[in-house]
Structure formats: structure tokens, C-alpha cells
Amino acid sequence: MDTELLSDTFVDLADTMVADFDVIDFLHLLTDRSVRLLAASAAGVVLADPRGELRVAAASSEEAELLELFQLQNDQGPCLECFRTGRPVTARDLTGPLQRWPRFADAAAQSGFRAVEALPMRLRDQVIGALNLFRAEPGPFDPADLRIAQALADVATIGLLHARNLRRRETVAEQLQAALNSRVVIEQAKGKLAERLSIDMDRAFQMLRDYARNTNQHLTDVARDFVDRATAEFPPPARRQPPG
Amino acid sequence: MARPDAPVADSRALVAWGRLAAHAAAHGRRVSVADVCAVAVSSARLSGAWLAAARGGGPDFVMCVTDPVCEQLAELQLMLGEGPCHDVLASAAPVLAADLGDEEFSRRWPAFTPAARQLGAGAVFAFPLIVGVIRAGVLGLYRGSPGPLSEGQLGDLLVLADAATVMLLGSADGDAENEDGAALDGQAPDLALHRAEIDQATGMLTVQLGVSAAAAFARLRAYAYSQDRRLADVAGDIVARRLRLHRDPG
Numbered sequence: 439m440d441t442e443l444l445s446d447t448f449v450d451l452a453d454t455m456v457a458d459f460d461v462i463d464f465l466h467l468l469t470d471r472s473v474r475l476l477a478a479s480a481a482g483v484v485l486a487d488p489r490g491e492l493r494v495a496a497a498s499s500e501e502a503e504l505l506e507l508f509q510l511q512n513d514q515g516p517c518l519e520c521f522r523t524g525r526p527v528t529a530r531d532l533t534g535p536l537q538r539w540p541r542f543a544d545a546a547a548q549s550g551f552r553a554v555e556a557l558p559m560r561l562r563d564q565v566i567g568a569l570n571l572f573r574a575e576p577g578p579f580d581p582a583d584l585r586i587a588q589a590l591a592d593v594a595t596i597g598l599l600h601a602r603n604l605r606r607r608e609t610v611a612e613q614l615q616a617a618l619n620s621r622v623v624i625e626q627a628k629g630k631l632a633e634r635l636s637i638d639m640d641r642a643f644q645m646l647r648d649y650a651r652n653t654n655q656h657l658t659d660v661a662r663d664f665v666d667r668a669t670a671e672f673p674p675p676a677r678r679q680p681p682g
Numbered sequence: 683m684a685r686p687d688a689p690v691a692d693s694r695a696l697v698a699w700g701r702l703a704a705h706a707a708a709h710g711r712r713v714s715v716a717d718v719c720a721v722a723v724s725s726a727r728l729s730g731a732w733l734a735a736a737r738g739g740g741p742d743f744v745m746c747v748t749d750p751v752c753e754q755l756a757e758l759q760l761m762l763g764e765g766p767c768h769d770v771l772a773s774a775a776p777v778l779a780a781d782l783g784d785e786e787f788s789r790r791w792p793a794f795t796p797a798a799r800q801l802g803a804g805a806v807f808a809f810p811l812i813v814g815v816i817r818a819g820v821l822g823l824y825r826g827s828p829g830p831l832s833e834g835q836l837g838d839l840l841v842l843a844d845a846a847t848v849m850l851l852g853s854a855d856g857d858a859e860n861e862d863g864a865a866l867d868g869q870a871p872d873l874a875l876h877r878a879e880i881d882q883a884t885g886m887l888t889v890q891l892g893v894s895a896a897a898a899f900a901r902l903r904a905y906a907y908s909q910d911r912r913l914a915d916v917a918g919d920i921v922a923r924r925l926r927l928h929r930d931p932g
Contacts, residue, residue: 488837489844490694493876505878606786608778611836616775618876622814623774625878626895629885629921639882639921665815670889 439582440475447471451593455600460656462620463647464597465496469569472590473498476583478571479551482508483559483594484517485567485614492517495567495598495621500628500643503549507542508570515542520556520568526584527556531576552576555584557591561599561610569594620658627661634670649673698841701725716746718821718846723748725842726835728807728825732756734767735819735850736811741767745819751801755824758797765794766808767820776840777808781828804828809843811850814881816896818850844875851900875913883917891929901927 450471454464465483472481482497482504494508511517516527516539529538530553537543546554551572559567569591571579579587599613624646631642649672650660667674701721706713719731732752734741742760747753759765766777769790779787782804788795798806803824811818821843831839880902887898905927906916919925 487840487876488833489840489876490837491876494878509877606778606780606784607830608780612773612775612778615840616773619774619810619812619814622876622881625881626814626885626888629882630888631885632882633886633889662815665885665888665895668894 439586443471443475444586447475447590448593451597455597458656459597459600460620460650460658461598461600461617462496462624463650463657465594465617466498466647468590468594468597469496469498472569472571472587475590476571476579476587477573479574480504480572482570483567484508484511484521484570485559485598485618486521486565487614487618488611492521492567493618493621495617500640501638504572507546507549507551507572510542510545511570513541514539516554516556517568517570520558521565524558524560524565526558526588528579529554530578533576546572550574553579555579555587557584557588559591559595559598561595564610566595566598566610566614623658623665624661626665630665630670631672634672645672694837695841695844698725698838698845702842702845713849715846715849718842718849719746719748722821722823722839722842725838726823726831728823729803730755731821731823733811733819733821733846736771736817741771741820741822743819751803751824752822754801755798755803755806756822758794758801762791762793762797764791765798766791766806767822770808770810770820771812771817774810774812776810777806778831778836779806780830781805783828798824802826807831807839809839811843811847813847813851813875813899814884814895816851816884816899818847818896821846848875848903851896851903877914877917879917879921880913883920886920887927890927 451468454467469481469483472478480498483495484492485495487493492508492512494505497504497508508517516529520527529543532543532547532552532554551574553573553576555571557569558565559569569587571587598617599610627646628639628642631645632639646661647657650657664672664674702713702717705717705721715733719733722728722731730749730752732747732755733745734756735743735745737743740760744756747756759767766779769777782795782799804827805825807823809821811821883902884895884899887902888895891898891901902917903913906913909916916925
């Protein structure tokens with residue numbers, strides 16, 4: 439465990455939450471750091487849509503293959519089970535015989551993952567999603583790492599529900615839908631930019647995020663402006679000087 | 683038919699589409715947004731529903747109402763320029779005002795809230811008809827008595843709002859409405875609306891076709907329908923760059 443990176447991570451996450459922030463960008467930072475801190479190969483935050491679907495809010499890589507692994511868990515897999523039981527769910531070797539989730543295990547193994555862990559995102563009695571960690575090596579995750587992973591999942595919950603006022607139960611559902619629509623806006627922008635510059639989706643995401651950071655704007659706002667604009671020029675022609 | 687571990691989503695959406703089709707058939711018409719309003723009221727035990735298309739920035743074109751109170755609730759918001767339907771278009775999230783007597787709502791909509799209560803609304807729920815940047819309109823609902831929606835009712839209403847969104851975005855030229863309101867035109871509903879590839883493909887098509895996101899989404903759906911393929915599969919081909927769509931000649 440890199441304790442310096444660990445403390446830096448919680449400082450960065452806390453810093454973000456002090457001010458107004460973009461929830462998808464925040465969750466992306468969290469998945470990024472989960473990978474680096476927990477010796478994982480990939481990580482994702484999956485949210486439970488009341489429509490009855492699990493939907494990806496952020497992933498450490500924006501490649502279609504990884505996103506597909508999260509989507510696949512609408513049928514079966516550790517995320518679905520974690521969401522249903524509210525408990526951590528683990529698979530230590532996805533290539534062995536007698537897999538509990540054969541379709542998911544096949545797809546994960548084909549992408550080079552051997553072990554997976556899903557940690558619940560809980561608010562009081564409600565499970566709103568899961569933090570999903572993938573590893574290239576089989577075997578159990580270290581128990582100390584898992585405690586940190588659960589702490590990161592809890593921070594993800596707090597970040598997602600950053601509304602000042604959670605007095606009304608309905609606020610949780612409203613925030614969740616807002617986050618899910620932000621994610622759709624970002625996917626649309628990734629597609630437009632990937633097509634414009636003939637780059638892959640992960641690269642397109644990085645460019646959008648870097649531009650948002652450098653100009654001190656929310657990722658979702660940058661993505662929305664870009665998709666809504668009649669031209670596909672990127673970075674967009676300067677309309678005004680970025681603040682700061 | 684259902685797998686033991688089948689996702690709830692498909693079944694919830696299937697049931698909702700089944701109810702819409704049955705309701706439309708009982709009235710001898712194609713499935714339209716009017717059926718969405720009626721089915722929303724019955725499945726979530728509400729008093730009324732209305733649907734407004736977003737022509738400009740706001741919920742400014744009321745397409746159907748299930749009772750006179752709805753008509754007044756919709757008009758009130760247009761007149762006052764405030765209320766849940768304005769908020770959902772701005773925030774792209776539902777507004778679930780389960781008790782209009784809650785002081786939060788009289789602070790939030792100082793003119794709308796007392797007027798709505800006077801009309802007999804105890805609870806108002808509004809759902810954005812939105813796919814990412816594409817804003818089609820708003821589904822509004824009210825109940826005479828205050829009280830929250832159950833998780834199941836919320837899920838049903840989200841699925842019904844998706845159905846209405848698809849209907850409103852039905853035609854590439856944005857001229858979705860006819861005398862029945864926006865209708866499905868005999869198209870099979872696609873239940874897999876929420877897939878990253880569909881949104882990515884929509885973005886890619888804005889460049890390939892040189893059109894808005896709304897028009898790109900409509901072209902994507904029209905193409906999938908004309909080829910008798912699933913929307914998610916066509917989107918996957920576009921994202922994998924195995925398929926390109928071309929600008930309409932002329």
C-alpha cells in the first residue's frame with residue numbers, strides 16, 4: 439500500500455467536494471485512484487437505475503470493452519449480486535471451472551481479468567450502486583485493501599449525493615438521474631470527438647476532461663456545449679477567457 | 683421465457699410497452715403520447731398526467747392532458763415561468779414533489795405552489811424527456827393527495843418517460859406531432875435505450891451526417907428499423923467503425 443498516495447487521494451477527493459464539482463469527473467478520479475491504490479487493473483462505479491438497470495457512471499478506462507463488462511452485469515455478475523444483497527461480492531478466479539456467472543466470467547477472462555470484487559455503495563438502508571474492481575491476477579484481494587476500497591465506495595456515495603439537502607428521500611432519486619444523464623451527455627461528446635479526430639473513446643474522454651480542467655469548467659458542461667455546437671472544432675474557438 | 687437471473691429492466695420495460703399497446707388498441711389507434719399519459723396515471727395511481735414538448739427552451743407546447751386540472755397546471759407554469767416542468771429541463775433530472783405542503787416547494791416556486799394546491803394538487807412529479815443533450819419535453823403528473831412514489835412506480839414512470847421520449851424524437855426533421863400527438867408509427871419499441879454505444883454512435887453521427895444530436899439519434903433509429911436490426915447492434919457497428927451512415931442527398 440502506497441500510504442502517501444492514499445492520503446493524497448483522500449485529500450484530493452475532499453478538496454473536490456468542498457466546492458461545486460462535476461460528479462462524473464469526481465467519480466472518474468475515484469476509479470483512477472482505486473486502480474493505482476489497490477493494485478487493480480480496472481475499476482468502475484456502477485449505479486442502480488430505478489428502471490431496474492445497472493448503469494456505468496465512471497470507469498478507469500473508457501474503452502468500450504471495459505464498459506461492456508459493466509453492462510453485461512445487468513444479466514449476471516458480482517455487481518448485480520452486490521446490488522441485490524448489499525454486501526461485498528468477490529470472484530477469485532474467473533478462469534476456473536464451475537463459474538457462478540459463466541457469461542460474465544467468459545467475457546471478463548477474454549478481456550484479461552482473472553479476479554473481480556464488487557463493493558456496495560450504501561446510503562442508510564438503500565444500495566445505490568457498486569464499486570467494481572478488476573484484477574489481472576487470480577487470488578483474493580488483500581483484506582486491508584478491501585477496507586480502503588469500501589471507504590472509497592462510501593466516498594463515491596457521498597460525492598454522488600452531494601446535494602446540500604438530503605432531507606427528502608426523493609432527492610437521492612433525483613441526483614441519481616441527473617448523474618446518469620450527465621453520463622449520457624459525456625458519451626455523446628466522446629462519440630462526436632472520436633469521429634472528428636479519428637481517435638478512440640478513451641482518448642476522446644481524456645481530451646474532454648483535460649480541456650475541462652484546464653479551462654476550469656465542469657466536464658458535463660464542456661461535453662454539452664461541444665455536442666450542441668454546430669461545428670465539431672475542438673478545442674472550441676475561444677468565446678471568452680477561462681476564469682482564473 | 684424469462685431467465686431466472688433476467689434483468690428487471692427488460693421485464694419492467696416490456697410490461698410498460700405491453701400496457702401502452704393494450705391501451706392504444708382499446709382506443710383503436712396507434713400508440714401515442716396520449717397512451718403514455720393514461721398508462722402513467724393508472725400504473726402509478728395518480729390523478730392526472732400531461733405532456734409538453736420543448737420547442738424552445740421551456741415546456742412550451744402542451745400535447746396532451748388527461749383532465750382539466752392538468753391543463754391548468756401546465757398552463758400555470760408557462761404563464762409563471764416557474765415550476766417543476768421548468769426545473770426538470772434545466773437540471774435534466776426528475777422533480778419529485780411528493781408533498782406540495784412542504785415549505786421547500788413554496789420557497790422554490792412561490793407563485794406556482796399555492797396556485798397548484800388551490801387547483802387540488804397535493805403532489806406533483808415531473809420527468810424530463812431527455813437523452814443527453816437532446817431535449818424532447820416533459821412528462822408532468824399530479825396526485826390530489828400528497829405522498830411519495832414507490833420504487834416500483836418510479837421505475838415504471840421512468841420507463842414510460844423513455845417511451846414518450848422515443849415517440850417525440852420519432853422523426854428526423856423534428857416534426858413529430860400530428861393530430862394524435864407523436865406516435866410510434868408501427869415501429870417495434872427498442873428496450874435497450876440506455877447503452878453507451880447508442881450515445882457514442884449518436885455523437886459520431888452528428889459529424890458523419892452534419893446534423894444535430896436529435897436528428898442523428900432519429901437517423902440511427904430509422905436506420906436500425908429499416909434494416910430490422912436492434913438499435914444497440916447498429917450503434918455497436920458504428921462505434922467499431924464497421925458502419926458509416928451518409929448524408930441525405932438534397
